[in-house]
Amino acid sequence: MAATYHVRSCSLPARLHSNGLINHIQQLLNKVPTDTNNNSLSCLSELYDSVSHLFNDSPASSLLPHHSFFTHLLDLSLVHLDLCSKLRDITCRIKDIIRDLRFAFRRRTHGGDSTIQCHLKVFIRSRRLIHKDLAKLLLLLKQTDHSSSESTHPLITLLRQVCSQTCLSFRTVLLSLSSPVPKPTPQKWALVTRLVIKNVTQVQTNEFQMMDEELQRLGLAKEIKKEQIKSLITTFDNVDVAVEELEESLETLYRRMIQARVSILNTLSMHV
Numbered sequence: 001m002a003a004t005y006h007v008r009s010c011s012l013p014a015r016l017h018s019n020g021l022i023n024h025i026q027q028l029l030n031k032v033p034t035d036t037n038n039n040s041l042s043c044l045s046e047l048y049d050s051v052s053h054l055f056n057d058s059p060a061s062s063l064l065p066h067h068s069f070f071t072h073l074l075d076l077s078l079v080h081l082d083l084c085s086k087l088r089d090i091t092c093r094i095k096d097i098i099r100d101l102r103f104a105f106r107r108r109t110h111g112g113d114s115t116i117q118c119h120l121k122v123f124i125r126s127r128r129l130i131h132k133d134l135a136k137l138l139l140l141l142k143q144t145d146h147s148s149s150e151s152t153h154p155l156i157t158l159l160r161q162v163c164s165q166t167c168l169s170f171r172t173v174l175l176s177l178s179s180p181v182p183k184p185t186p187q188k189w190a191l192v193t194r195l196v197i198k199n200v201t202q203v204q205t206n207e208f209q210m211m212d213e214e215l216q217r218l219g220l221a222k223e224i225k226k227e228q229i230k231s232l233i234t235t236f237d238n239v240d241v242a243v244e245e246l247e248e249s250l251e252t253l254y255r256r257m258i259q260a261r262v263s264i265l266n267t268l269s270m271h272v
Helices: 012-031 037-057 064-106 108-143 154-177 191-200 207-220 226-269
Strands: none
Touching (some): 064 226, 207 226
16 A cells, blocks of 8 residues: 655745734734733733744744844843843832731821821832832843844844833833832932933833832821822822733733744744
8 A cells, every 4th residue: 555645845835824924923012002011012912922823833944144133132132031020020029018018008007197297118118129120120221232133134133123022011110110109308319210210201100100109208297187098099009000911911921022932942843
């Protein structure tokens, strides 16, 4: 009996499918918002999901002439994963310090305004530490070079755009969390912190900035009124929701970025 062989050819439908994915990725790049955290990260997650599918469908032989670019792309993906992971850690720290301050408000009757002022100072110190960490991540993002290839190959150009959009989206998140921290007394700030504060003016006021502004007014007040406490608790509720949504968006993005990295590794390993 004659043996039957199933030969997979580089068929036109497969090429059309890849072209369709490239067009879809380009459309996603065109509609990614730059002024909101979660919508930007959600679109970015969809971008990386499409990139994973694109590499799963692309013939490995077509990527070989650009091996050095993809090596650089893999290195860059580690930087982006590290940024995403550290941002997730920062959201957890923000939740913790808000929880502690909320607890202090509830216990106000036991210690009076002095108790709140003490917890407020602790909150301010914690926010400054977070602020400095965000500044470091901004510098790391700024130093990230993702333009090492001069290739005009459509796929290479598209992936460079995805990398650029990743940097822009991370920058939006970092700046939104980097609102100026309230200071009870004037003091000299590090240069990197001043640079971050200068850039914050480019981002629309959000829940985090509103919280810091209210806490600044509270820290300067001679007497803490019930209305201020109620207003802050409402603001804390809004920040809690924003942090939860941001944390979920970062978690989803982190998984999609890992999937895309694995897809690139699998595709390149076929011809190593």
